[in-house]
Amino acid sequence: MPRPGRGQGMGRGGGFRDPQQGMLGGRLRGHGHRLTGPRRVILSVLESARDYLSAEEVYMAVYADNPGVGIATVYRTLQMLAEIGIAERVDTGDGKARYKLGPVEDQRRRVVLVCTNCSRSTPITTGTDDTEAVIAQLERMTAEQHGFRTNRTVVQLYGLCEQCEKQYGG
Numbered sequence: 001m002p003r004p005g006r007g008q009g010m011g012r013g014g015g016f017r018d019p020q021q022g023m024l025g026g027r028l029r030g031h032g033h034r035l036t037g038p039r040r041v042i043l044s045v046l047e048s049a050r051d052y053l054s055a056e057e058v059y060m061a062v063y064a065d066n067p068g069v070g071i072a073t074v075y076r077t078l079q080m081l082a083e084i085g086i087a088e089r090v091d092t093g094d095g096k097a098r099y100k101l102g103p104v105e106d107q108r109r110r111v112v113l114v115c116t117n118c119s120r121s122t123p124i125t126t127g128t129d130d131t132e133a134v135i136a137q138l139e140r141m142t143a144e145q146h147g148f149r150t151n152r153t154v155v156q157l158y159g160l161c162e163q164c165e166k167q168y169g170g
């Protein structure tokens, strides 16, 4: 009997004019969430952002055109998007989480450098260097020692970015 390939069987979207939002809508439905108006607006803010955004920054961008969307909705939506892997969340050490829309399925292994001075978060592209191998080794180790099967790994390194290091570093 033929077995379905990996990743099949989830909601595939469809019915949306915007293919990107249709894809995201499908992924939301696959996790039992609906693509409501506020969620659609928040997703489009994240889509047009190049960098990580704090909840406050998302709220400000949403508020400009949609003053009816409250900040609590923004917080909840960002948390939900991070939980189901549509957005990537990093903690910048100043007590504020920052979010970025990420094709997390395509970037199962990520390394993010977080500057504790300017809060800049820089994702490192894995897969082309030794980073991938190091993370794979860590995942093997936790499987052997803790019986833990890793689906997704995000490594965050805290310190000073190049600019801040030049400015403040010894």
Ligand SMILES: [Zn+2]
Pocket: 115, 116, 117, 118, 119, 120, 160, 161, 162, 163, 164, 165
């Ligand atoms: Zn910095």
